[in-house]
């Protein structure tokens with residue numbers, strides 16, 4: 001059973017159609033990336049999937065009792081308020097200290113617990129947000145542009161980290177990005193959105209699709225080279241599994 005699926009979802013803000021007949025499904029354990037130009041509806045689709053916005057048409061179905069970890073694009077709290085990392089991790093409710101210790105170890109933020117959230121670097125903040133999402137023991141992690149503000153080495157490292165988490169926790173990952181090539185390489189499946197789903201499939205299938213090339217051309221190469229250079233472990237072979245993926 002899919003962890004989450006959207007069936008024929010449409011959404012408009014006033015007269016502006018942002019999502020048009022979008023259908024997709026996320027299966028257990030897979031890493032799926034949503035790419036698309038600025039303003040193509042990626043964040044809106046994430047908000048529909050996480051239940052923050054109701055679509056005008058179509059529906060979203062989740063596996064019953066789905067444990068969903070969400071990493072937002074930006075922190076929705078006032079950064080000028082004094083707050084330690086530890087206190088932030090205990091919001092909106094107090095967590096088991098052992099679970100916090102584990103999430104901190106998994107994301108490499110041990111030692112930052114007493115630091116002020118406002119003083120963290122971009123990369124540290126991303127890890128703290130990820131740690132908080134892991135506290136629910138997610139079956140599905142949804143991340144909206146998780147590497148915004150990171151440099152290319154930071155970005156490549158973050159994606160590798162997500163892959164390791166997927167391997168160790170067995171969770172599925174659905175993330176939004178517009179830094180194409182690097183994120184695509186870390187994905188089992190890529191969905192290209194431009195208000196509607198233009199094309200989808202393995203990274204290779206999407207990279208070669210005329211619809212994708214029309215939107216992005218050749219994209220950025222630098223981060224990809226960096227990622228491949230450092231990428232020395234073996235991928236699960238999901239390629240074959242998803243070739244004929246059925247979204248009906």
Ligand SMILES: Nc1ncnc2c1ncn2[C@@H]1O[C@H](COP(=O)(O)OP(=O)(O)OP(=O)(O)O)[C@@H](O)[C@H]1O
Pocket residue numbers: 013018036037038039040041042043044045178
């Ligand atoms: N709450 C809102 N009210 C009105 N218009 C909105 C709202 N949220 C988003 N939009 C508009 O909807 C369109 C899609 O926005 P969305 O944030 O979903 O795109 P995106 O693909 O995530 O963009 P980006 O890559 O720039 O983050 C944009 O034109 C945006 O201005």
